[in-house]
Amino acid sequence: MDTTRNLVLAAWMTEHGYSSNTLADAVNQAVGDLTGKPGGLDGSSVRDWKAGRVRWPKSATRAALENLTGLPATALGFVPRGRAASAPAPPQEDPVKRRSFLTATAATAALPLPATAPPHRVGATDIARLRGKFASVVAGDHQHGGIRGIEVRALELAAEAVDLQGRGSAGQRVRSQLYGVAAAFTSSAMWAAIDGRRFDAARRHHDRAASLAAMSGDQAIQFRIWSHAGTLYRHLGRPSDALAANDVARSLPISRRDPLFASLGHARHAAIYGMTGNRSAVVRALRDAQDAADRAAPDAHRPVWMTAVRDRAELAELALSAHLGLGDFERAEAHAHRSLALLRPHMQRDRILTTARLAQAQLGQGELEPAVATAMSVPPSAARHPRVADILAAFGSGLREHAPGSSHTRTWTQYRREALA
Known part of the structure; x- marks a missing residue:
């Protein structure tokens, strides 16, 4: 068996912070999402991939790995069964066949050229x-x-x-x-x-x-782009730019034609106002978002990326962000539970982010035991997501600040040390 190392997979794992064990866990979970039954990989399975001992994983594992990474298996260095490692050497040319070929080529050259195929x-x-x-x-x-x-x-x-x-x-x-x-x-x-x-x-x-x-x-995609720009500036800590970018989205005619777009624009404004501490603006923006959502036609045709908005899960998630920014942890927790109830099963990224924020909301109310339990419910593989990692790092800092000698703090510290090992 050719055991050439899979350096591409090894490099991808290093870039994304995966060990053999954590990648196996993540793929097992992705297999479960696809088939309803978690996979049975362990760290040695992934080491076999990296070593080249397994060059083409089974179909379910392969599909799960592609879903996890967003890349086809071949782009991760895997080689389909039966593919030759190198092309065979060309056969020696027969001089007689060569003369026949040249004669035929000369005759063919005198024939009229075929018409050019029409463009696609x-x-x-x-x-x-x-x-x-x-x-x-x-x-x-x-x-x-x-x-x-x-x-x-x-x-x-x-x-x-x-x-x-x-x-x-x-x-x-x-x-x-x-x-x-x-x-x-x-x-x-x-x-x-x-x-x-x-x-x-x-x-x-x-x-x-x-x-x-x-x-x-x-206009729908223009709305998405400028709405994302507002989120970008919010994450960069530039609320004025965030409001300006989000206003470009809100000013598009589609926001007047379809109240659901208007609702998303108001909710994103609320999240931005939350980071500035403007409580009255948050309340007003969330009220406007709810009113617009109530007026939206439920069965109207909309882009696929509006699904969570139509289900109102994203509106609840933005309200959660707004109230966390204000330090209104009780309302933040209520919106977190609402978002988790509304999210569709396949929206794992939003579910994990909302769960991590729920832990923050519980910690803000001094509920140490449920807060730690909620934070520990985030799978270790998902906790490596950059935004989730930042939220959990802030959670740990807040926990140590408010209850440095607590058994809950010790439990969380030990859990994180073992999860990141």
Whole structure:
């Protein structure tokens, strides 16, 4: 057996902070999400992958690993069964066959050239195919959050959509849709970078996404891009810029046509006001968000990324952020429970983030035992997500500050030491 080491997988694990044991745990969980039954991998299984002893994992494991990383198995250094390691040497050429070939070539050269094939006509089928891939990117984001693999994949698909402009003919409507799809993919790359706290990359993606969206005329994707920009500036601690960016989204005509977009704009404003301590503005923005959501048609056609907004899970999550910012921990806890109840099962990234914030809300009320239990319910593999890691680090600091000698603090400290080992 060829046991060439899988250096690509090893490099990916190092970049994303996975040991053999934690990657095995994460893949087992992803297998469970796919099949309903957790996988049976352990650290030795992953070491076999890295050593090249297993070059092509079983199908369920492979699919789970691809969902976890956002990359195809071949991009992680795995080699499909039966693929040759190298191409065979070319056979020696027979001189007689060579003379026959040259004679035939000369005769063929005198024949008229065939007509050039007409260019590919880009149409609705191509748009539908790309939108299906966009739905997969959004699903991956809901499950895994801001891993670099999702960012890279989204940018690749954005380039594919733009390339179609030059490789085929299309009418103006289709060209606008291609720009819209490219903007959508780039906005997902932007969001993955924000979620992974790669803020310089997020700013670059925003510039490109905004340009593509402007050429498309698609107001829904323009709303998403500028709404994400507001979130980016909020994470950077720049509330004035965050409000200005979010106002660009809120001023688009789609916010007047569809109250659900208006509702999301108000809720994002509330989260920004929360970080400034403006309680009256938070209350007003959340009231406006609720009123707009109540007026929204429940069965209207909307982009796939609006699912959590339609379910009101994202509105509750933004209210949670706003009240945490205000230090209103009792209301924050109520919104956390509401968001967790409304989130769909596949939205694991939001569920984990909300759970970590719930622990903060409980700690803020002095409820040490439930707070520690909630924080410990976050799976160790998910706790490596950059935003989750920041929340849990702040949780630990708050716990040590308020109850340095508590048994709950000792329990949390020991748990974190073992989980990160």
